[in-house]
Amino acid sequence: MSSNAALPLIPLPEAKAGELLRLVDGLDSSALWWLSGYAAGLASQPASLPRAVNAALAKDATPALKLSIVYGSQTGNAKRLAEQLAQKAEAAGIAVRLLRADAYPTRELKAERLLYIVISTQGDGDPPDDARGLVEFIAGKRAPELPELQYAVLGLGDSSYPQFCAIGRQLDERLSALGARRLVARGDADVDIDSIAKPWLEQALTAVREATKGAAPLATVTPLRPPAAPAFSREKPFAAELIKNQRVTGRGSDKDIRHVELSLEGSGLRYEPGDALGLWPRNPAALVDAVLDAQKLNGDTPVTHDEVTLSLREWLSSRRELTKLARPFVAQHAAHAGDAELNRILSPDHAPALTRLLGEYQIIDLLRAFPAAWSAEELVAALRPLAPRLYSIASSQRLVGDEAHLTVAHVQYEAFGSTHWGAASHQLAASDEGAALPIFIEHNDRFHLPKDTARDVIMIGPGTGVAPFRGFVQERQAIGATGRNWLFFGNPHFRSDFLYQTEWQEALRNGSLHRLDLAFSRDQAEKVYVQHRLVEQGRQLYAWIESGAHVYVCGDATRMAKDVHNALIEVAMSHGGKSREDAETYINQLQQQGRYARDVY
Template identity: 60%
Template sequence: MTAHLPAPITPPLSEERGVLLARLVDGLEAPALHWLSGYAAGLAAQPGRATRPLQAVPVAETGSDARLTLVYGSQTGNARREAEKLAAEAEASGLSVRLLRADAYPLRELASERLLYVVISTQGDGDPPDDALAFVEFLASRRAPALKELRYAVLGLGDASYPQFNAIGRRLDARLAELGATRVFALGEADVDIDTVAAPWRQQALTQARDLLKSPTVATVTALRPTVPTAVAWSRERPFAAGLLSNQRITARESDQDVRHLELALADPGLSYEPGDALGVWPRNDDGLVDEVLATLALDGEEAIRHGDETLPLRDWLGTRRELTRLSRPFLARHAALSNDVALNRLLAPEHGAALAQRLSTEQLADLLAAHPAPWSGEELVAALRPLAPRLYSIASSRKAVGDEAHLTLARVDYAHGQARRHGVASHFLSHRDAGATVPVFIERNERFRLPSDLSRDILMIGPGTGVAPFRGFVQERIATGASGRNWLVFGARHARSQFLYQLEWQDALKNRQLHRLDLAFSRDQAERIYVQQRLRENGRAVYDWLVSGAQVYVCGAVAMGKDVHAALLEIVAEHGARSPEDAGEFLAQLLKDGRYARDVY
């Protein structure tokens, strides 16, 4: 059959406006393009739109010599946010800016780039974010070109509680210099209190870009912004007070793990989300833990402490503004110096990295203060502790199924350290909220963890423990949209009887052919430990057939599990595809690049 294509439509734009439009959309990703189309449609619908003037802003010509290229690699959204802030500041200054996620950056253009800023996070034990894997590997390879004409700067984002703090930022910064590029200014290394380093880095980056691009040819472009102010959306900086509708334990009482299902009301149009997104939660530290820290240091909780531009009682700083449940290397180093403790100072030596990592992962502030006394003042303590950061939870629902709600699945962190009970700050905060309480929240987009737009495409979901949360939302969404593609879930936990999360929902979905396959791995229900990666290997032929026939695969859960699953997938592709290990690696790398293999690990 011959397809009859519609005749070409001549766009109602002058040649000049067409050029300007092409510049505007250059480098924009799908979400931005969708927003732009909706915004333009809204403008068109306004009465008298054709006669209303718009504000004009200057924009520089877009030749590579007069353009700033901003590339970001982000696992949880922090690097993306910082790159977007800098892009907005640069555009407001009249500079020509191209903002690209690392996996969308055309690597062939690197050799002709003249000014490049990279904002990139380090995840886990020194790994690049998934969206920057190809970018990092290309720069490290022999294929990377000489970059003698390039000027660059790098902002790395990380967590100093990990031994490989900012490893990827450091690696990229050094490698670009090796390739002959000129460093515009020093590498920025931001810890979880991101703005402390990122804000001055962005300011310096903007100043340097203005200087380096100081002679742009300026064109006048009609701004695609309304001249009237718009409402500020809810965000990390401006969280929404969500009402808690339900807080239900979904593991059996005899279980050694307390997993909760929470339902929150998001009755506000500025809080839309898609399956795969996360909900950011701003917790507060437990009052008992705050009291313990104050008592150990013999400090007055009502003492007014000034830090930066703010003055608060010390109790408030410790309760709502400072991390008490996570130790960092910088704080431990400061404490070792203040206490003059020989053992702590020895622990900081490079050869004791493993022991330091173990201590940072198992002890909290109160444990350190009790074991190694030091004369902290309130001012010094507030200045030395890291700011309290929000925690992100994968949303376990689809709005098409639950309306103006977001559901969460969280495991309560609760363990003994000596004679004390220790808790995770957010899981303790949330698990102790009753229905009717409010929780400060915001939406964290995860554009790389999305369902396929093709409803006929199969999906393979691998999510042990609370990693199953986003897949509950995936299946709800696929049911609501009438997706014809098959859904395969691989779930694991320690015990089937007490930790089979959402068991009845999965069984009903399987019965109703809304879930087409369910494989389970309960590691402690038999002598041999069985995990999800074993189930994948056992069904390797089917896994490989799904992959080569176009299925998308998703992995959610702990970093270590994600690595084990990746190793299993490599073995499956090599064995059932009769490929070498190198070819199997390239196969999975291509799936990652194409967005058919997505990981949300933490």
Template identity: 65%
Template sequence: MTAATLSPLPEDKQPLVARLIEGLEVPALHWLSGYLAGVAAQRQATGKNAPAEHAPAVDAQPRLTVLYGSQTGNAKRLAEDLGRRASAAGLAARVVRADSYPTRELKQERLLYIVISTQGDGEPPDDSRALVEFLTGARAPKLDTLRYAVLGLGDSSYPNFCAIGRQLDERFAALGAHRLFNAGEADVDLETVAHPWLEQALQQAREQLKISAPLATVTPLRTARTTPTWHREQPFASPLLLNQRITGRGSDRDVRHLELSLEGSGLRYAPGDALGVWPTQSPVLVEAVLNTLRLDGETVVRVGDDEHTLRTWLAEHRELTQLTRPFFAAHAERSGDTRLQALLLPAARDTLAELFSSWQVVDLLRRHPADWSAQTLIGALRPLAPRLYSIASSQSVVGDEVHLTVSHVDYTFEGEARWGAASRYLSQHVDGESVPIFIEANDRFRLPGDDRDIVMIGAGTGVAPFRAFVQERAERGASGRNWLVFGNPHFHSDFLYQVEWQQALKNGQLSRIDLAFSRDQAEKRYVQHRLLEQGRRLYDWLENGAHLYVCGDANRMAKDVHKVLIAIVAEHAGCAAEDAEARLNQLIQQGRYARDVY
């Protein structure tokens, strides 16, 4: 007889409990046990055994709901910050992830803030797909009594910057809701826009929720969160232990396996988390910008409370390897070049996207000259942001270390060398040199709390988190099967971690591996082709409770894989493509289909 058979819980509630406790550490589980014991004792004492909705409602008073959709954790962090500040100000507030929000409650909402990111080129975060579909569909209700505001997060190096935030802002207005203030559109330097937006949101909440009676005391169902010693604004100087190329001589890709020390930091991470790295720009690129604009690198520039030389600003505080739409627009206006201005029109969207994928700041400055002063240049360039890399190790195996799989972006553009800021920064580090790092939790890309089977789909460096997954599952003796689907150009030069995967297969730590080396035959074969070939097997695994993970490029690989998954479910479930997609969206909401895409 199983534990599930003995449980007094209704069968439909058991998965909810499993999802609630998934990933919780022992102290949190003890706290939760005490909390539930207290609830049980109170009900027993009052003779109440009715469903929770029959109890006195704590939501009878005016309340703020902060709804967030997050892919990498930024929107979640900002939403939780707003919720904490609202609670500290004496306001009734709740913070809800998009896929946990009951859409039937929209009609009753009176004050709603939405913090949502846009991933790739105009896609919603995975946890928000169902909500966005509901709001933009025919079932969305009239919201005449709702007051709202939206904070969108995005990356202005993509033409569809903050598209989802803008879409929801317009949609709420179309449904009759009253916009309290203009939507915020935060770039990767979140604080510039997000912090003023949060201040305005808090002030508006105070005005909207005028409370005359004392607030009800509500015990939050969460453990206290403490700020770690080392974080995004205060990174840890991590010594590099190993920098090893893991692609062969014949490869046109330079992929590195990096190992960094966390000794003495107290930093902890879980499989699925990311490592944030603060890079500095190459001195060669900095000098190229200075020479192109004929500016003196020793000129002192002050922005707010920060004062540095122009050279230091460019090297340590400004983005140079990625073009952004705001800087492009500012340069087009300053240059007076009608060709650049035409590229900002909606009809030129695809052309602009292609240009952004190949040009860097110095390319724009050289090809379309304009006069910039040191002060105006620093004011127009986007602040340098950290890069996030999927962690390629399990801390339960490697201890006070963290491993990365990094593709060194190094190429020639029209006869000149170009590179990625962080990948070049990391690739040129040698053993013993320090790298400023922090841990970025990714709660939506987690191993199942039980021993269910898992399917891992990754191309290129997208295999990194799956190395951590297999290490972790082996360490804790999980009985579930592990299936890896991996793709890269060539077997002999690009089979990342080949020896480790072969050993894992031999040891039974990896149950199955399917490989797609796209350029080893005349017809290109990618991971999605391997999935189609194994469609029946994959469908059976999913039907039997397996968790599905995808890691890789958001705009190509992940989209192609998603289309193939729809086709596989439609074929083997005997349903229409729309129904197959709905079933996949349900897996996303259940946490059984997770994507770490970039």
């Protein structure tokens, strides 16, 4: 390292300053907070420093055991739980390092003695983007034998997908196969995360206390107090006023897409472009009525569950999931119904049929197709808790102030002879201006703009996936970024589905957007998607990437994101002269460097 220009800013000898910069390189905000707390503790007790160092280095002392907590998170839940575990372990006097999966040095795995992994599973059994490299390493031939490792895994997932918590299960089984010893049984948390995660965290903390009993402490540290918790959060949402609800698709469009503006005035909530807004929804009243009617239940019946008493109607309206079907409820309903066909679908050799059922049916469809009698208490206990919905924020707070803008596709369709809705999107679409909606901010550090404002930015966002890029362009204009901005956008039709058309045209005119490539798939005989435009513009696209551009993708994870990923590989092959294997490595390295980020769902 020879960037001496940066070193005088650090009041240390040059050699020490260089060591410090190498130490903090690659650490995320959580690890940096811990490190600052460690340093603050030593500073408050300088006389203890020699004793602490001598104790750590003494040959006759029991070696210090450090707990590594590694998280892989797509929407922030795994990160939140890992941070909670780290804080509790540190408060218990355990030496901890907390790392995002893509910052974990895999070469150190062989030397690990205590390792906890908190990781989510995306879609059809995929790891979160920040954990792909770690998962591949542990699953691959290069993974070492781990006879001295003690570990535990907490998996997060959604049981409405067939591959529920698959990544957590794979890591748990693989580490065991490599000779590691499981300290705590794996936890598989559904969307009602805390029902599994909370007891798992307590068990994990107890286990690591036992494992580190008698080990020498690294130092006597006064923990630094973390930043003050915001007044409003996921657990304590803010009642945001709806100040605008405007349809942005034109006549004749098959889609009802809304531009929504919410007031954050008085909340103190802050966000960066790339962050998400969470909404705690209410199920549509007509859907609640349909469930009550199908079960011949009275909505006014009081139901007590987990020491909370509400009317059955309120449980179904605000506390229970009705628009997403999950395997556990299907299994319980099959037992109630005693239906041979439903039990056949649940059998391991009929996985495709179960996948179709979970993808096409809502709770009401299952109740109607396979009748069974549920009591009010049984139904509330069997249904999953209603989870918040996350939406990419479509604005820059530097420009809009105490507001957050969203781009929301209203889910409403006909199936099995009745109208179906999405819980949150229908609530937003049906709400009048002035309504109060319970919201919170979910930060997404992996999907923020580059700190170097001279970097070019390539944004790929078809449909509502364009939302965060509206915020990106606003932000880059507001801060005077000198890097270029290139947007790829697609939708079915130019005339009816060109979201924010006038804004993009104005951005091209004023220079805040430098390139715009469009793919309207149904405006010609042959369907054209954004991935086709990437290949068409491959030469310039590759030149931008080679010169340091950051690539961002937002939207559908099932097909679009995979097609775009393959298109980027094809571009690297065609214009970088790479083999397929080398091109895949090249794109994966961009991801590991933080220059290729995805917000997919």
